Amino acid sequence: xxxxxxxxxxxxxxxxxxxxxxxxxGLEDSASHALxxxxxxxxxxxxxxxxVLREAIALAEQSAGKQ
Amino acid sequence: MSxxxxxxxxxxxxxxxxxxxxxxxxxxVVGAGPVGLSLAIDxxxxxxxxxxxxxxxxxxxxxxxxCFSKRSLEYWDRLGVGQRMVDKxxxxxxxxxxxxxxxxxxxxxxxxxxxxxxxxxxxxxxxxESYLAxxxxxxxxxxxxxxNKVTSLERHNDHCELTIETPDGPxxxxxxxxxxxxxxxxxxxxxxxxxxxxxxxxxxxxxxxxKMTAAFPTExxxxxxxxxxxxxxxxxxxxxxxxxxxxxxxxxxxxPAVERRPENVRPRIERMLGNGNxxxxxxxxxxxxCRRMRRFVHDRVIFAGDSAHQVSPFGARGANSGLEDAExxxxxxxxxxxxDAPESLIESYNTERSAAADENIRESTRSTDxxxxxxxxxxxxxxxxxxxAKDTEFAKRMVNGGRLSVPSVYDTPLSTPDADEWSAxxxxxxxxxxxxLTDDGKDIYLSDAFAENRDGFALLEFANGxxxxxxxxxxxxxxxxxxxxxxxxxxxxxxDATPGAAYLLRPDGYVAARFRHPSKDGVAAALARANGLQ
Numbered sequence: 201x202x203x204x205x206x207x208x209x210x211x212x213x214x215x216x217x218x219x220x221x222x223x224x225x226g227l228e229d230s231a232s233h234a235l236x237x238x239x240x241x242x243x244x245x246x247x248x249x250x251x252v253l254r255e256a257i258a259l260a261e262q263s264a265g266k267q
Numbered sequence: 268m269s270x271x272x273x274x275x276x277x278x279x280x281x282x283x284x285x286x287x288x289x290x291x292x293x294x295x296v297v298g299a300g301p302v303g304l305s306l307a308i309d310x311x312x313x314x315x316x317x318x319x320x321x322x323x324x325x326x327x328x329x330x331x332x333x334c335f336s337k338r339s340l341e342y343w344d345r346l347g348v349g350q351r352m353v354d355k356x357x358x359x360x361x362x363x364x365x366x367x368x369x370x371x372x373x374x375x376x377x378x379x380x381x382x383x384x385x386x387x388x389x390x391x392x393x394x395x396e397s398y399l400a401x402x403x404x405x406x407x408x409x410x411x412x413x414x415n416k417v418t419s420l421e422r423h424n425d426h427c428e429l430t431i432e433t434p435d436g437p438x439x440x441x442x443x444x445x446x447x448x449x450x451x452x453x454x455x456x457x458x459x460x461x462x463x464x465x466x467x468x469x470x471x472x473x474x475x476x477x478k479m480t481a482a483f484p485t486e487x488x489x490x491x492x493x494x495x496x497x498x499x500x501x502x503x504x505x506x507x508x509x510x511x512x513x514x515x516x517x518x519x520x521x522x523p524a525v526e527r528r529p530e531n532v533r534p535r536i537e538r539m540l541g542n543g544n545x546x547x548x549x550x551x552x553x554x555x556x557c558r559r560m561r562r563f564v565h566d567r568v569i570f571a572g573d574s575a576h577q578v579s580p581f582g583a584r585g586a587n588s589g590l591e592d593a594e595x596x597x598x599x600x601x602x603x604x605x606x607d608a609p610e611s612l613i614e615s616y617n618t619e620r621s622a623a624a625d626e627n628i629r630e631s632t633r634s635t636d637x638x639x640x641x642x643x644x645x646x647x648x649x650x651x652x653x654x655x656a657k658d659t660e661f662a663k664r665m666v667n668g669g670r671l672s673v674p675s676v677y678d679t680p681l682s683t684p685d686a687d688e689w690s691a692x693x694x695x696x697x698x699x700x701x702x703x704l705t706d707d708g709k710d711i712y713l714s715d716a717f718a719e720n721r722d723g724f725a726l727l728e729f730a731n732g733x734x735x736x737x738x739x740x741x742x743x744x745x746x747x748x749x750x751x752x753x754x755x756x757x758x759x760x761x762x763d764a765t766p767g768a769a770y771l772l773r774p775d776g777y778v779a780a781r782f783r784h785p786s787k788d789g790v791a792a793a794l795a796r797a798n799g800l801q
């Protein structure tokens with residue numbers, strides 16, 4: 201059974217996308233990597249559910265494979 | 268250097284027998300390290316005669332294992348050597364993790380009182396072996412033969428034949444069971460044609476045991492990227508006799524022959540301590556494997572300890588898991604040899620201890636991966652966790668400087684699943700939890716009451732006026748009523764007990780079954796199951 205929500209959860213999705221974008225703006229690649237890495241760990245802990253995390257990783261892998 | 272203890276070889280009458288009429292023994296244990304010695308003592312206390320062979324004639328080359336867990340101490344209490352170990356050892360329970368020179372967090376491995384034994388003691392392996400060897404000398408059923416090296420093994424349906432090399436030349440014996448406790452480089456493993464499966468790690472570590480007077484507390488200190496050893500990890504841990512274990516991560520391509528030279532180790536330690544007031548006890552450079560045999564039981568040849576499985580040292584899971592192997596195997600082998608349990612009971616040793624080995628390998632591999640990131644992204648992940656750990660609880664808990672050994676919980680066919688509701692307490696397959704009690708006003712622990720019961724199952728009962736009718740072979744530990752007094756109420760609490768509740772304990776102190784209201788048939792069925800009779 202799927203536990204990962206892939207429906208749109210933000211009232212204004214553009215605001216969320218923009219917020220992440222702005223956090224990275226002006227950063228060198230290495231600083232961007234560090235920021236993303238910290239963000240992944242913080243959000244993963246907030247979710248606190250291994251099943252959701254597993255599904256999110258699978259979806260990310262699938263998506264990254266298509267790029 | 269460390270205290271080497273010499274033992275003498277002496278000729279045994281078995282060596283005078285014609286090779287076609289070799290002596291037969293029920294059990295031959297190969298390897299008189301902590302695991303082989305403990306196993307031999309345990310078997311002897313259960314009424315079995317044991318031949319214990321060792322290819323050397325001395326113990327005490329280097330400190331080697333130093334951390335012995337609460338579980339191991341409780342086991343050694345049952346073997347009659349626990350107090351001596353604790354008296355000599357240094358007791359500790361607090362670990363501190365530093366990143367650069369700042370304390371990141373600390374953990375307490377036994378935060379509650381009311382346990383007989385501490386979370387850990389540190390004790391040089393040669394002391395542990397020496398005390399165990401003394402104990403074997405008190406037991407007539409143990410025949411310990413030094414300078415006896417097994418050079419060949421022939422496996423038959425119901426026995427094995429061993430050729431043993433000695434200073435007087437070779438001789439042969441046969442054995443119903445052979446237990447290989449002959450360490451990581453086990454010769455017997457090759458003789459059964461088995462090998463390890465697992466992972467080798469490229470990272471190298473330097474151990475320096477140094478003698479010094481220092482004011483550091485008796486705690487386990489672990490550093491990531493300390494100022495005195497930039498970019499790598501370091502560990503400082505106290506042992507008895509003013510000896511300190513220092514473990515420094517080296518680069519993967521370091522030359523071990525160069526790194527272990529005292530003149531090269533000295534400046535590293537001086538940078539760490541800020542002075543040169545120390546002497547070396549032992550220096551070693553090592554790499555490690557996280558691996559195990561696919562099976563620990565090969566017909567009549569059984570593997571225990573490092574011969575069967577190996578882990579990285581960060582977590583004290585090597586010697587302690589070997590001792591858990593010994594305590595798991597001894598009672599089963601004794602029951603099989605005395606004809607009270609089917610031979611198939613031995614298979615549960617393979618099931619339970621190989622699952623435990625998997626758990627130890629998993630934990631130890633994770634610690635190693637955290638200490639030595641393999642890719643740029645792994646290094647970034649670690650960096651992010653170390654940085655977040657300063658301010659967040661979740662990241663502190665992800666910092667992995669070694670997860671210290673705790674006894675495994677067995678998912679095993681020997682356990683009877685709970686039929687009643689329990690909200691706490693050790694579930695079937697878990698080990699006994701200690702609690703303070705009084706016996707006629709005298710303070711004792713539940714683990715003491717259990718330790719008196721050296722050779723069988725026990726029913727831990729919480730009194731409600733009557734006692735359950737049970738098999739006469741099962742010893743009772745009676746809490747409340749006119750039995751042991753649970754004055755602090757901790758036994759009731761730790762076992763989630765209600766009046767009349769009972770726990771059936773295996774001879775190794777693991778819970779076989781538990782009942783809110785035990786019936787004669789219920790206990791008998793659980794007992795049969797735990798004896799492998801179902």
